[in-house]
Amino acid sequence: MLDQEVQFAGPITLAFAVGVFALLAILFGWLLWRERLVIGSGWAIAFWVLRLLVPAVVLWMMLGPTAVKRQPGSDATGVAILVDASASMHVVDKLSPQEVAPWLALSHASDSARALAAADQTLVATQLSLERVRDLNVALVHQAGATTITRIGTAITTGIERAARDWQTALTAMNSEYPDLTERGKRIHADVMRAETEADTTVRRAMRSIDAESVHDLAEAVDTLEDDLTQLERRTAVWLRDVKTQLAGLLQTPHATSKKPASRHDLAVETLNGLETQGLNNLDARVSVSRFTFSDDLVPTDETADWKTSLNPPAAPANASSEGKTDLSTALEKLRDYATGHAVKAAFVYSDGAHNAAHGSTPEDVAARLTPMKVYVVASGSPAPSRDVLVHRAKAPRLVSHHDSIILDSVVTATACSQEQTELVLKHNGKVIERRALMFSEDQIDEPLTFTSPADTLGPQAFELSVSPLDGESSLENNSTTLRVDVIQDKLRLLVVDHSARWEYRYLEQLFRRDNHIACDTLLFAPDLVSTGDLPEGSALPTQLDDWARYQVVILGDLETRHFDKASQQSLVEFVRDRGGNVVVIAGDHHLPADYRGQPLLDLLPVQQRDGRVAEREGFVPRITPEGASHPVALIEDRYEDAQVAWSRAYASLPFRFLSEYSRAKPAAHTILEAVSAESVTMTRSDSDPHVLMAWHQVGAGRVAYLSSPSTWQLRNRRGDRLHHRFWGQLLRWITSTDRSSGTDRVKIATDRGQYDSAETAEVSVRLADDHGTPVAGAAIQVLAVGPNSTEVVLDLTEDEKVAGRYVGALSELKPGTYQLSPQGPVIQQLLAGNNAADDVAIRITVTERRTTEMSNTRCNRPLLERIAKSTGGRIISPAAVPEVIRLETLDHESAPIERRTPLWNRWRYLWLVLGCLCTEWVVRKSKGLF
Numbered sequence: 001m002l003d004q005e006v007q008f009a010g011p012i013t014l015a016f017a018v019g020v021f022a023l024l025a026i027l028f029g030w031l032l033w034r035e036r037l038v039i040g041s042g043w044a045i046a047f048w049v050l051r052l053l054v055p056a057v058v059l060w061m062m063l064g065p066t067a068v069k070r071q072p073g074s075d076a077t078g079v080a081i082l083v084d085a086s087a088s089m090h091v092v093d094k095l096s097p098q099e100v101a102p103w104l105a106l107s108h109a110s111d112s113a114r115a116l117a118a119a120d121q122t123l124v125a126t127q128l129s130l131e132r133v134r135d136l137n138v139a140l141v142h143q144a145g146a147t148t149i150t151r152i153g154t155a156i157t158t159g160i161e162r163a164a165r166d167w168q169t170a171l172t173a174m175n176s177e178y179p180d181l182t183e184r185g186k187r188i189h190a191d192v193m194r195a196e197t198e199a200d201t202t203v204r205r206a207m208r209s210i211d212a213e214s215v216h217d218l219a220e221a222v223d224t225l226e227d228d229l230t231q232l233e234r235r236t237a238v239w240l241r242d243v244k245t246q247l248a249g250l251l252q253t254p255h256a257t258s259k260k261p262a263s264r265h266d267l268a269v270e271t272l273n274g275l276e277t278q279g280l281n282n283l284d285a286r287v288s289v290s291r292f293t294f295s296d297d298l299v300p301t302d303e304t305a306d307w308k309t310s311l312n313p314p315a316a317p318a319n320a321s322s323e324g325k326t327d328l329s330t331a332l333e334k335l336r337d338y339a340t341g342h343a344v345k346a347a348f349v350y351s352d353g354a355h356n357a358a359h360g361s362t363p364e365d366v367a368a369r370l371t372p373m374k375v376y377v378v379a380s381g382s383p384a385p386s387r388d389v390l391v392h393r394a395k396a397p398r399l400v401s402h403h404d405s406i407i408l409d410s411v412v413t414a415t416a417c418s419q420e421q422t423e424l425v426l427k428h429n430g431k432v433i434e435r436r437a438l439m440f441s442e443d444q445i446d447e448p449l450t451f452t453s454p455a456d457t458l459g460p461q462a463f464e465l466s467v468s469p470l471d472g473e474s475s476l477e478n479n480s481t482t483l484r485v486d487v488i489q490d491k492l493r494l495l496v497v498d499h500s501a502r503w504e505y506r507y508l509e510q511l512f513r514r515d516n517h518i519a520c521d522t523l524l525f526a527p528d529l530v531s532t533g534d535l536p537e538g539s540a541l542p543t544q545l546d547d548w549a550r551y552q553v554v555i556l557g558d559l560e561t562r563h564f565d566k567a568s569q570q571s572l573v574e575f576v577r578d579r580g581g582n583v584v585v586i587a588g589d590h591h592l593p594a595d596y597r598g599q600p601l602l603d604l605l606p607v608q609q610r611d612g613r614v615a616e617r618e619g620f621v622p623r624i625t626p627e628g629a630s631h632p633v634a635l636i637e638d639r640y641e642d643a644q645v646a647w648s649r650a651y652a653s654l655p656f657r658f659l660s661e662y663s664r665a666k667p668a669a670h671t672i673l674e675a676v677s678a679e680s681v682t683m684t685r686s687d688s689d690p691h692v693l694m695a696w697h698q699v700g701a702g703r704v705a706y707l708s709s710p711s712t713w714q715l716r717n718r719r720g721d722r723l724h725h726r727f728w729g730q731l732l733r734w735i736t737s738t739d740r741s742s743g744t745d746r747v748k749i750a751t752d753r754g755q756y757d758s759a760e761t762a763e764v765s766v767r768l769a770d771d772h773g774t775p776v777a778g779a780a781i782q783v784l785a786v787g788p789n790s791t792e793v794v795l796d797l798t799e800d801e802k803v804a805g806r807y808v809g810a811l812s813e814l815k816p817g818t819y820q821l822s823p824q825g826p827v828i829q830q831l832l833a834g835n836n837a838a839d840d841v842a843i844r845i846t847v848t849e850r851r852t853t854e855m856s857n858t859r860c861n862r863p864l865l866e867r868i869a870k871s872t873g874g875r876i877i878s879p880a881a882v883p884e885v886i887r888l889e890t891l892d893h894e895s896a897p898i899e900r901r902t903p904l905w906n907r908w909r910y911l912w913l914v915l916g917c918l919c920t921e922w923v924v925r926k927s928k929g930l931f
Helices: 014-039 042-061 097-104 113-142 146-174 179-207 212-249 266-279 307-311 328-340 361-368 505-515 566-577 598-603 641-651 710-718 723-734 825-834 862-870 878-890 908-927
Strands: 004-007 065-071 079-086 288-294 298-300 344-351 374-379 386-397 399-400 406-416 421-427 431-440 442-456 459-467 480-487 492-498 517-525 553-556 582-586 620-624 672-675 690-701 702-707 742-743 747-751 755-758 762-768 782-786 792-796 804-812 817-824 843-848 898-903
Touching: 042 908, 079 266, 079 328, 097 212, 097 266, 097 878, 113 179, 113 212, 113 266, 113 804, 113 878, 146 179, 146 723, 146 878, 179 212, 266 792, 266 878, 288 307, 288 328, 298 328, 328 344, 328 361, 328 862, 344 361, 344 862, 374 792, 374 862, 374 878, 386 459, 386 480, 406 421, 406 459, 406 480, 421 442, 421 825, 431 442, 459 843, 480 843, 492 598, 492 723, 505 517, 505 710, 505 723, 566 582, 566 598, 566 690, 566 702, 582 723, 620 641, 641 710, 641 843, 702 723, 710 723, 723 747, 747 817, 747 825, 747 843, 762 825, 792 804, 825 843
Parallel strands: 079 288, 079 344, 344 374, 399 480, 492 517, 492 553, 553 582, 582 702, 755 843
Antiparallel strands: 004 065, 065 898, 288 298, 386 406, 406 442, 421 431, 421 459, 459 480, 620 672, 672 690, 690 702, 742 747, 747 762, 762 804, 782 792, 782 817, 817 843
């Protein structure tokens, strides 16, 4: 049956619109009555109608008329079953018989199994009824409508009725073999029957029309019912615990006879097969059941296949550890999309909660958007820690100077391994360099360990910490961890350029002049042109790419555009983008970057201009951003907390006043330090558009860092040069760490990273140049990769069309191990002829087994599962209770009416009608010579 009506949803009411229209009708009538002798009575009436049509249309649109059509919804409803098929479901937990019994109760046909299942279902029916009583109390307080109260009341009486029926089933199945349990159960059953009568009376009163005087008495009756059900829930839970203790040992897993322990997957298959026969086959024909499995995605299952086939387990748990991941957020999002068109009323998720996928929303946040669908969770696995040895919290410096020491820190955590011994092995580029014996003195112990290794080899260095496995560990995936350290050359070549000798320039020049690891050329333009190093007197900034390429880092100060023309800027852009050069720009208060609008240099910067000049009366102080908290440049002390204190103290007495208006980060930029008011440095972060003090971004093959204030010299304020030296030392070493090359000036080989897993691709590049530094083009070269057991892989390189002398290729499908990569070909031999360093033109990479975090922590994440269920109005339930919850959730098939709303005010004809009325009157009045 179709129901139609028109509703007004606009900003004004119908009474207001009628009142305004009546006033305008009187006003227009009075005005035109005065003109009737000039225009004639007929035209006066016509104008009156035309004028009234305009406000009539406007008022009609402001009323927001909407056509509403309602039709009854479908009486079909559905439930969805989602089963976790990820690798962690193959873990074997040490569960007691009482914990295993609910998983077996639905699949066994014995009286003991029926008693256990009925007891579990009794408890959940009581719990759901108690929740509905609380909902009824809230509905009465808020004076909800009759429909809402009727719906809640029906659910209460049905739930208690089902609880009484389940009690009877459980007592019958006990067969008086356990007289004490049976007698206690009968007493509780009698109280349930009384509660059923009490609930029926209370609900009937709530469904009737209630006046204000009777609400108080009814609320007291509902409170009494809630107290009674609370007591029944507690007594039922205790009785259920005792039943499991007595009966659980009578049930055996399907693997008991083969002596193979049952995994979470095995128990899930067992209970799901029982659910199909005892629960789903007895549902109303109007209730549909949708079945899914999930790991990193939600996949519908074949309804004709059994659950063991649908879950499709790997051949062995060891293989499963390298399979995929668990993404509960994606599974719930896909469920929401599916439920929209399939009237899914409740979902049942079987999972251990091992969510380990990166996602924009947490699983509980996604679940909260599933309303009104409820999610009930069957938690798999044990939340207790299992026997395991874990190597974690490994730390190493990202950058180390050549011939320095590499310090590696890690923690080995052992659980349930008291008085056992194992060995920790440290490998460097696949070779064992140290072994340490470990003895675990307690059941739960953390052993911090530190290793030191000399940084004798340039380039990326791979380290692996691994602990020998113990018998019975729940996971071997977390027995090792890898670390990568970049050992960089100890002589950096810099160019520092500024207009005049600002404080920032003076301190940098002194710092670099004293550092034996740095070769620094300088160039000043005022008051006199002065240059040092390879730059002769009277020189200017380089204009050719090869001239810039002599330096690894270029530091630019407050330069005038006349000293830094577009040709020089463009060659600098090519130096960064194509040659992998690095630039640090220090903003000035006169020229750079404000004078460079529309010029190539501005495109290099990681920032953009703000509207208006940046000013702060109290001055600015630095603050480390969340991203900077783990960045080596910002950490001028070893710990983040100490580093932030050091930044604050350095500027506390002398905040910097100048901050360039170019202090808004571009979308792809990384902000390391932000400038905040000296008064608000201790305030929480609330600024959605902070002022950038230091930011960087990747430009092609190189990096560009930017400081929006020339004030880092203040790190020396009353504290010596330690912090200033550390900041700039870490900045230079970090910004040059992308140079992962090895070789000579003629032949260099590089990779994009030093460590890969077996599923990743290694990008390899080779650069060729002759004696004069001119790129060598048109060569045919290869890369020879020598790996484990002397296996060889030959990769043909192709010439880079954009960068002369550069040849690129990609190595893929490499087996785990350490590989040495060296360029091959006639041209290589010619360029290296007579060069004693020919053997050094090689680079090492490490390939590890592809791993996920799936098996790193195999505990059941029950808190997460509870939050998911609670956010939808569901709960964690026993596997044996699922059939009862499905029945209780699908008893009311009638869905809400389908309502379609069609706006009636947004029609183009209304605009044409208004324009037509106005134009008609204007044309007639003009034709009669009126204004």
